[in-house]
Amino acid sequence: MIKIIDNKCDFCGTCVTVCPVDCIEVREASISIDHPICIDCDLCVEICPILVLETVDEV
Amino acid sequence: MKSSYDVVVVGGGPAGSMAAWEAAKGGASVCMLEKDRDIGYPVRCGEAASDLGLRQFVEPKDSWIAKKISGAVIVSPNESKVHVKFANETGYILNRRIFDYDLSRYAANAGAEVYTKAYVKELLKSEETVTGVVVDHLGEEKKISAKIIIGADGLTSRIGRWAGIKTQIRMKDMESCVQYSVSNIDVDPDNMIMYVGENFAPGGYLWVFPKGDKFANIGIGISGKHSKYKSAKAYLDEFMAREFPNAAILTTMCGGVPCAKPIKHPIKNGIMLVGDAAHQVNPMTGGGIVSGMKGGWLAGQVAADAIAKGDYSEKTLIAYPEKLRKDFGKNHERFYKIKEATAALTMDELNSIAENVLKIPFEKRTLASVFKAAVFKKPSLIIDVLKVLSGV
Numbered sequence: 001m002i003k004i005i006d007n008k009c010d011f012c013g014t015c016v017t018v019c020p021v022d023c024i025e026v027r028e029a030s031i032s033i034d035h036p037i038c039i040d041c042d043l044c045v046e047i048c049p050i051l052v053l054e055t056v057d058e059v
Numbered sequence: 060m061k062s063s064y065d066v067v068v069v070g071g072g073p074a075g076s077m078a079a080w081e082a083a084k085g086g087a088s089v090c091m092l093e094k095d096r097d098i099g100y101p102v103r104c105g106e107a108a109s110d111l112g113l114r115q116f117v118e119p120k121d122s123w124i125a126k127k128i129s130g131a132v133i134v135s136p137n138e139s140k141v142h143v144k145f146a147n148e149t150g151y152i153l154n155r156r157i158f159d160y161d162l163s164r165y166a167a168n169a170g171a172e173v174y175t176k177a178y179v180k181e182l183l184k185s186e187e188t189v190t191g192v193v194v195d196h197l198g199e200e201k202k203i204s205a206k207i208i209i210g211a212d213g214l215t216s217r218i219g220r221w222a223g224i225k226t227q228i229r230m231k232d233m234e235s236c237v238q239y240s241v242s243n244i245d246v247d248p249d250n251m252i253m254y255v256g257e258n259f260a261p262g263g264y265l266w267v268f269p270k271g272d273k274f275a276n277i278g279i280g281i282s283g284k285h286s287k288y289k290s291a292k293a294y295l296d297e298f299m300a301r302e303f304p305n306a307a308i309l310t311t312m313c314g315g316v317p318c319a320k321p322i323k324h325p326i327k328n329g330i331m332l333v334g335d336a337a338h339q340v341n342p343m344t345g346g347g348i349v350s351g352m353k354g355g356w357l358a359g360q361v362a363a364d365a366i367a368k369g370d371y372s373e374k375t376l377i378a379y380p381e382k383l384r385k386d387f388g389k390n391h392e393r394f395y396k397i398k399e400a401t402a403a404l405t406m407d408e409l410n411s412i413a414e415n416v417l418k419i420p421f422e423k424r425t426l427a428s429v430f431k432a433a434v435f436k437k438p439s440l441i442i443d444v445l446k447v448l449s450g451v
């Protein structure tokens with residue numbers, strides 16, 4: 001599962017461009033991931049310039 | 060905000076403002092929606108643009124220009140510095156905060172309505188045609204119908220995806236970027252500096268663009284192919300610690316640049332994409348201000364014509380990508396080929412290219428000579444280099 005580290009995101013939307021299933025929403029000052037749609041491909045984790053996203057085990 | 064317009068533009072960057080401006084000038088009723096509180100802020104950009112580029116649309120204003128630039132210094136992996144003077148060109152480092160704002164004012168003065176804090180969260184469709192948007196404006200949800208939607212929503216462009224246009228960018232073509240606005244540094248005030256090579260910025264480059272006295276935009280873009288091993292921020296921080304340990308970092312921001320070929324068919328019935336949303340960025344340099352403006356400018360004109368004709372189908376809107384290809388589209392495809400060839404160069408090859416170019420006397424050195432040396436492995440690309448750089 002993709003975890004968003006609190007208070008780190010700059011809301012630039014770069015992760016949105018590479019997501020194959022369009023499950024990331026970035027607004028002026030918020031980011032959310034639609035987990036049921038996410039396919040855990042990790043591309044968003046790899047592209048984020050400031051390491052906001054992490055892969056964690058499903059809880 | 061009304062419930063219906065001829066044209067709704069989503070996104071208030073340079074591409075969106077140009078589209079709104081041209082469509083309004085052409086007689087259409089236009090509404091431009093921007094999700095953020097301000098037009099032009101936050102600035103996610105190195106802010107470099109050429110005088111000739113901007114002049115295609117507007118007379119550059121002094122208040123837009125932070126610094127005039129007369130040349131470029133390209134730094135190779137072993138730190139050889141190749142200085143090239145711009146031939147017929149003046150470069151600018153802009154104040155995009157003011158520049159973007161003014162472009163939106165031009166659109167507004169031509170009759171376009173502009174709304175900020177207006178996030179478009181859904182497209183309205185009827186069968187195969189886009190017919191409007193759902194917007195959250197200051198916390199209130201509204202439906203707006205439109206004959207034509209122009210998606211100028213930047214690199215994220217979910218508008219395009221929702222309309223069924225393939226906008227997803229391949230990792231190798233996506234540049235992962237961080238930039239600092241930095242003060243208290245000694246920096247060459249007349250030249251833009253670009254560091255190339257895997258040690259500085261794999262699959263991209265690191266830039267120092269002077270903005271004023273002891274003040275510069277210092278940023279980096281690395282290819283998504285490499286960003287999983289080490290982040291853009293890690294590369295930039297190492298550079299800053301080495302080169303500018305006493306710098307005051309006044310702004311930190313990150314972003315992305317789509318360095319792909321432009322989308323060939325950025326339209327569907329009732330919708331066009333412009334700017335970053337349509338990958339209208341020079342894939343070699345990552346510059347997207349002027350080409351995005353051109354995309355918006357052309358799309359705005361085509362939209363106004365389509366409204367006058369009363370036909371908003373793909374059949375009419377196709378005039379937009381056709382004009383685009385004749386303008387910079389073909390050149391961007393050439394730049395893409397050159398980028399692919401130069402991305403494959405090793406650090407040793409880049410060093411020896413720098414050595415060779417340095418043998419050319421300074422007065423005779425041009426950007427074309429640098430590019431020609433850079434595509435030595437694929438001599439067939441020299442024709443492309445000459446075509447894209449003719450005149451530079």
Ligand SMILES: Cc1cc2nc3c(=O)[nH]c(=O)nc-3n(C[C@H](O)[C@H](O)[C@H](O)COP(=O)(O)OP(=O)(O)OC[C@H]3O[C@@H](n4cnc5c(N)ncnc54)[C@H](O)[C@@H]3O)c2cc1C
Nearest residue numbers: 070072073074094105106107179213314334335346347348
């Ligand atoms: C780090 C970095 C450095 C760069 N340096 C340069 C440079 O030196 N020179 C150059 O020419 N180019 C540069 N670029 C590229 C340049 O910034 C872009 O190509 C240019 O801004 C594209 O303009 P645009 O209008 O298409 O998109 P943008 O300027 O990104 O504008 C899109 C707008 O749409 C809004 N939006 C998005 N989604 C929605 C929605 N759903 N509803 C409402 N509004 C929405 C956004 O808030 C944004 O304001 C750089 C880019 C980056 C990231």
Ligand code: SF4
Nearest residue numbers: 009010012013015048
């Ligand atoms: S790429 Fe990183 S900083 Fe940018 S919106 Fe995504 S998570 Fe946030």
Ligand code: SF4
Nearest residue numbers: 019038039041042044
């Ligand atoms: S892991 Fe893949 S599918 Fe999930 S949000 Fe990230 S990019 Fe999208």
